[in-house]
Amino acid sequence: MSPLIETRDLRRSLNDTVPVTLIDDVSLAIAEQEFIAITGPSGSGKSSLLYLLGLLDRPTGGSLSIGGRDTRPMDEVERAATRLSMMGFVFQFHFLLPEFTARENVEIPMRRLARLGRAEMRVRAAELLQSLGLGDHLDKRPEQLSGGQRQRVAVARALANDPPLILADEPTGSLDSKSSEQVFSILETLVRERGKTVVAVTHDLALAARMDRRVHLVDGRISSDDHVAPQGPAGAGRLPLPVPSER
Numbered sequence: 001m002s003p004l005i006e007t008r009d010l011r012r013s014l015n016d017t018v019p020v021t022l023i024d025d026v027s028l029a030i031a032e033q034e035f036i037a038i039t040g041p042s043g044s045g046k047s048s049l050l051y052l053l054g055l056l057d058r059p060t061g062g063s064l065s066i067g068g069r070d071t072r073p074m075d076e077v078e079r080a081a082t083r084l085s086m087m088g089f090v091f092q093f094h095f096l097l098p099e100f101t102a103r104e105n106v107e108i109p110m111r112r113l114a115r116l117g118r119a120e121m122r123v124r125a126a127e128l129l130q131s132l133g134l135g136d137h138l139d140k141r142p143e144q145l146s147g148g149q150r151q152r153v154a155v156a157r158a159l160a161n162d163p164p165l166i167l168a169d170e171p172t173g174s175l176d177s178k179s180s181e182q183v184f185s186i187l188e189t190l191v192r193e194r195g196k197t198v199v200a201v202t203h204d205l206a207l208a209a210r211m212d213r214r215v216h217l218v219d220g221r222i223s224s225d226d227h228v229a230p231q232g233p234a235g236a237g238r239l240p241l242p243v244p245s246e247r
């Protein structure tokens with residue numbers, strides 16, 4: 001089976017007055033159900049790499065395949081369609097739309113993909129939020145939620161179209177330790193019990209140590225890539241997500 005993500009000699013350069021190489025010949029294969037940290041010093045290119053993998057930016061060299069499809073010939077419409085169906089994004093700041101409720105925010109990617117009818121979208125959004133411990137907050141707007149709750153809404157939104165891949169940029173970076181642990185354990189459960197692949201940029205080496213693989217960048221290049229065997233219980237099947245306590 002082809003990897004979920006495969007890059008060969010991926011490169012992103014900027015041709016400003018002084019040329020800068022953000023990502024330098026990165027070759028990486030990521031299989032389904034991997035739980036991967038992208039680590040490295042500030043400015044090493046972690047976010048740049050994640051944006052390339054998420055088709056939010058275009059490489060200036062090398063190749064990138066998603067789900068076995070070469071992304072090079074894709075136009076913007078195909079790239080957007082691939083993002084919607086294959087990926088969910090979680091950023092350090094939740095980027096929820098303030099005028100919409102939690103449930104409406106989760107419905108947005110479903111509306112864009114337009115695979116489900118309106119009633120099905122509403123039910124699915126509610127179920128996702130319930131599974132993340134937010135069943136009592138469906139109709140609240142982001143300003144009425146705590147930071148940890150907002151980030152869990154952002155995770156529910158990332159899962160809206162049931163994508164195989166979740167790309168996260170410092171997903172716990174602006175949370176207190178309790179909320180950070182909740183969000184991390186949700187991401188872990190998505191891999192272990194829901195078969196998702198999670199690629200997360202993190203500065204937090206303690207969290208990275210709990211993931212299965214650490215791709216370490218220095219100056220836009222992979223300086224180390226260390227794997228450990230997945231820790232999920234073999235044959236555990238699909239278990240419910242751990243429901244964080246309501247706050």
Ligand SMILES: Nc1ncnc2c1ncn2[C@@H]1O[C@H](COP(=O)(O)OP(=O)(O)OP(=O)(O)O)[C@@H](O)[C@H]1O
Pocket residue numbers: 014020022040041042043044045046047048049
């Ligand atoms: N649009 C841009 N123009 C010029 N330089 C850029 C641009 N985007 C990123 N850079 C530079 O590229 C390098 C890599 O940035 P990137 O944000 O990917 O690093 P990072 O490892 O995620 O950093 P941090 O941990 O601080 O978020 C940095 O030196 C950054 O200043």
